[in-house]
Amino acid sequence: MRLLDKSSSEFLYQQVIDFVEDQEKSGAIRAGDKLPSLRKLSRQFEISIPTVKQAYIELERQGSISARPQSGYYLKAKQARTLKPMRSLWASCQPVEISCRSIIEQVYEAVHLPDTVALGISNPVNAHPPDKALARLMRSVLSKNAEKAVSYGPVNGDPKLRLNLAFRYHEQGVAINHDDIIITSGAQEALSIALQCVAERGDIIAVESPCFFGLIELIESLGMKALEVYTCTEEGICVEELAKVIEQHPVKACLFSTAISNPLGSMMTNQQRQNMVSLLEKHDIPLIEDEVYSDLYFSKDRPVPAQLYSKKGLVLTCSSFSKTAAPGYRVGWLLPGKYEEAAKRIKRAQSCSTPMLQQWTLTDYLMSGEYDRHLQVLRKTLRYNCERMRALIASHFPKEVCISQPQGGSVLWIRCRSHVDTSKFFTQAIAKGVSFAPGEIFSPTGQYKNFMRISYGVKWCEKIDKAIADLGKLVYDYPEKS
Numbered sequence: 001m002r003l004l005d006k007s008s009s010e011f012l013y014q015q016v017i018d019f020v021e022d023q024e025k026s027g028a029i030r031a032g033d034k035l036p037s038l039r040k041l042s043r044q045f046e047i048s049i050p051t052v053k054q055a056y057i058e059l060e061r062q063g064s065i066s067a068r069p070q071s072g073y074y075l076k077a078k079q080a081r082t083l084k085p086m087r088s089l090w091a092s093c094q095p096v097e098i099s100c101r102s103i104i105e106q107v108y109e110a111v112h113l114p115d116t117v118a119l120g121i122s123n124p125v126n127a128h129p130p131d132k133a134l135a136r137l138m139r140s141v142l143s144k145n146a147e148k149a150v151s152y153g154p155v156n157g158d159p160k161l162r163l164n165l166a167f168r169y170h171e172q173g174v175a176i177n178h179d180d181i182i183i184t185s186g187a188q189e190a191l192s193i194a195l196q197c198v199a200e201r202g203d204i205i206a207v208e209s210p211c212f213f214g215l216i217e218l219i220e221s222l223g224m225k226a227l228e229v230y231t232c233t234e235e236g237i238c239v240e241e242l243a244k245v246i247e248q249h250p251v252k253a254c255l256f257s258t259a260i261s262n263p264l265g266s267m268m269t270n271q272q273r274q275n276m277v278s279l280l281e282k283h284d285i286p287l288i289e290d291e292v293y294s295d296l297y298f299s300k301d302r303p304v305p306a307q308l309y310s311k312k313g314l315v316l317t318c319s320s321f322s323k324t325a326a327p328g329y330r331v332g333w334l335l336p337g338k339y340e341e342a343a344k345r346i347k348r349a350q351s352c353s354t355p356m357l358q359q360w361t362l363t364d365y366l367m368s369g370e371y372d373r374h375l376q377v378l379r380k381t382l383r384y385n386c387e388r389m390r391a392l393i394a395s396h397f398p399k400e401v402c403i404s405q406p407q408g409g410s411v412l413w414i415r416c417r418s419h420v421d422t423s424k425f426f427t428q429a430i431a432k433g434v435s436f437a438p439g440e441i442f443s444p445t446g447q448y449k450n451f452m453r454i455s456y457g458v459k460w461c462e463k464i465d466k467a468i469a470d471l472g473k474l475v476y477d478y479p480e481k482s
Helices: 012-026 038-045 049-061 101-111 131-149 159-171 186-198 213-221 239-248 270-282 337-350 356-368 370-396 422-431 462-477
Strands: 065-068 072-075 182-185 204-209 225-232 251-256 287-290 315-320 331-335 411-415 451-455
Touching: 012 038, 012 049, 038 049, 049 065, 049 072, 072 370, 101 213, 101 422, 131 356, 159 331, 159 356, 182 186, 182 337, 186 213, 186 251, 186 287, 186 315, 186 331, 186 337, 204 213, 204 239, 213 225, 225 239, 239 251, 239 270, 270 287, 315 337, 331 337, 331 356, 356 370, 370 411, 370 462, 422 462, 451 462
Parallel strands: 204 225, 204 251, 251 287, 287 315
Antiparallel strands: 065 072, 182 331, 315 331, 411 451
């Protein structure tokens, strides 16, 4: 057991700081790891708890560690350069027809390549999969309802699941009738239905910039045009910028991740979210909110749905269990606002119903309380992975690289030097056994060529460390402009 030198002229709290720094240098603790408790170090060093706390407060002031309420102190990736807002450099965009299928197809295909570390897809559940609990519940459902479980279900989804979802929204202050909720085949179908409810071919849809490539491709498939809106790396959609866009263009609808965005991981404050809804409803512009990451927040409280602030019923909320429990189940939902009748008609025409076996399994998962316990562990694991991944990238990538500091979700948004085109070495990365998502596909106009998205929604192993080292080398080796 190590003891401090109480005869030294150096303050005791400084010796505690030295101890923590030594532990970090030796690799005994890594970015994202929890530090020993105040009480534990107090006993180990035979010093007072206030002395240890003084050391931790100083380390926190230096940016080396962070305190989490009711949890303790954690080591930060202090060497990571954080990606900062760059509104002054933002260039206004024009509505465009989208065409970026080629690279998107390659990103999806890379997920299923054998012996490839799939960092190009956002799959948070990988970090803490609840497969055993879900398998047990599904067996129970089959034993009770084997025949009905494989039959067609109600068009709008299982009433019991919709009732449980309504209860969860009520807890957040959103008064929603469970009969209004439509169960869909994942959030993607919910988003598709929502877009068809509020817009037609050729209409302009405002999106975040950068924006999840799945949404860009969806807008393309419906023959609509996407218009990028400046999105802050920390606070999400800029309401002032959105107001200018509405003045300059005939925006038919907005499609935003109003809580935790993808790929930035930024989060609007509740006040900003309320201001945005007020602005849009003043102009009678519908808002489609993609809420799939809202339960994966790193802050103290869950972000409030924009649906709460709607007075005209112009907010359509889309979400699913794909990012939190079971991607393969393909169970999502839509709160259609005033568009309920149209949404139910489109759902009936598109897919008739959603598989009952998966719905019943998830209903039991919610009612047992296991889902919320799983979410608590998943959030902690993702937060740990985030710090660890930021530290790895900072170690293996050039020092000029800047990394986002997400407030939830499962991805990092990374900016390389301006001459780097990440799409150019995508196939080289695949050859090395690692995939990522090139920045170009997150913009309808092909911006962000020198950016990349990397997922930390992974089950950590040595392969992850090697994969990041390999990606860093590709960025290092990218040829300078002549």
